[in-house]
Amino acid sequence: MSAIAALLAPLQPLAVLRPWPRYEVDAATWEAIGRALGAGDGALMALWAEPGTVHLAVRAADLRNPAVVSLAAANNAFPSIGQYHPPALRPERAIRDLTGLTPIGIPDDRPWLDHGAWDAAAPLAPPSLTLPRERGRDGRGQSARDPADYAFLPVHGHGLHQIPVGPVHAGIIEPGHFRFTANGETVARLEQRLGYVHKGIESLLIGVGFDHAGRVVARASGDETVALSIAYARAVEAALGIDVPLRAHVLRGVMAELERIANHVGDVGAICNDAAFALLHAHCGLIRERVLAACDAAFGHRLMMDRVVPGGVTHDLTNDARELLFAMLDDALARFADVVRVYDETPSLQDRTCLTGIVSNELVTQWAAGGFVGRGSGRAFDARRDLAYVPYFGMDFAVPTFAAGDVNARVWVRIREVEESARLLRHWLWSTAEGPLRAEVPAIDAVREGVAVAEAFRGDVFVWVRLAAGRVERAHVRDASVFQWPLLEAAIEGNIVADFPLCNKSFNCSYSGHDQ
């Protein structure tokens, strides 16, 4: 039995959370779980906090379901998981910035999301703990820090120089800061500093109606809005015991796979563009545009925002729209096959993508990195299969996995996934079940909690909600990027600075999804 399963076995789960068990543990068990994670005994799925309590979600091979583990933070502190298991470090730094709870023993106590620009430190803490900047204690939370003021880790060595990049980058991309330490052309070390687009999403999910909360979650990262809405809707549905009509499930699947195709195609083009191969970028841009135009025609929104809601979906698929999607798929897939052929037959392009930005299987396993980052380095995890949900449940589809861990492997994962998504889409478009689009959302006064994972194009997104009296009391959204960003620091090591855009695009982590 895994150490984590052994630790949880004697405990009685709380009934409040569905569909996974949730356990309240003492500090010793919490720390033991941290040690077990550090020893590679399971995968950390999420780590978050609310005033007075820290939670983590964990998977282990011999646990039937993932589990949520909660610890009451005595004296507003808790034993750091990060001291044993590095993937927990950034989430713990975020917890301290937001809620003021102190991870005891954390080896990195620099702030993360708090750049010194908010009116008060620990904005999610109860009023007695929030520190207005003027009254800030112990140097933390002092007013008007220059946002550029951050203690980057020291790098020592002969002939090293630093290149600061961002937060405003040269392209049309999101803001974040990269500090390169290079030796000539070769990157010796990259350190990221994120948090620039932190919008306080958790604070906007306190005491609001289901629909409004859904609109906020859908905008945690716009490029994967459908997947985020699916995770949120499923968490609410689990909490309230809602049975979603089959037609709604299938339409959710249709939208999710359209979103995956649009993003994969667009990013394959953008990666080629970063290798100065503009021709494929133009073709991929055209394909992506056709996909989005079809999404618009079918569901009334190019990115299909706010179409998935608790209980079902808002838009039906007409027969005309179904025909249009079929035609679009035929056309898009044929065009994409041309693109793939050129990619595969152009050595000068592969010279840039092969053996560039390698991440090891050990790292993606330790970080439990989802999506093409994990699957490009041999971690065969896909929430659609491994935490299966309707309409994927029982469906036959491949989870393409490559071992090389380089930019090229991540490109191939995406190429193969486009083909698999098209197969799923054709199947569902043929067979769309008839029936209602949306089940009633019952009015339940009691406190209920729900949790769900959905597979976005970039990896698994996790949503936890606590509901009471028809409102969201509290929620947490964890984007796949949280466990992918740190691996980009490893991927670029030993590569040349000029290959960074290529590596970065092959990861395509979400800044907004991470910063929230």
Added chain:
Amino acid sequence: MRTLLLKSLFSGPATTAAPGLGADALEELGRTLQARAGKLFGRSLSIREVDAGSCNGCELEIHALNNPVYDVERFGLRFVASPRHADVLLVTGPVTRNMRVALERTYAAAPEPKWVVAVGDCGCGCGVFEGSYAVIGGVDKVLPVDLHIPGCPPRPAALLQGLITLLDRVATR
């Protein structure tokens, strides 16, 4: 590769027809530009996009402006890498507190004459992020805005129309 090149060569252009000038944009620019002395020399605009806190949905649609369907460059609109080269700052997102200084510095780095276009419901107001401790609000809370292009996110066609209308108003004739 040769097949793809030949196909591309012989298939017709994928571009959409040019949109006309936008009525709303004309009206707003009539107001905002009155007080401004600056005129652009020539008929092109260099645009620097700044994400000041967006969810990245607006970026996806701004990106689409560069694809072969919208192809902004045919109108003399060009995205540039540095604010030093920019005539226009195209700003998305509710401005987060953590991005405020970077946005102000980007604006300061752009040479006069310069114009600011706020993009998306978030850039125009604050969108769904209204009321958070971490956001300041729409772009006009931080910079003088000449044109608002609302939408969540605005369609590429709306972005294109807004930018073309701006170009029409500020260019010397």
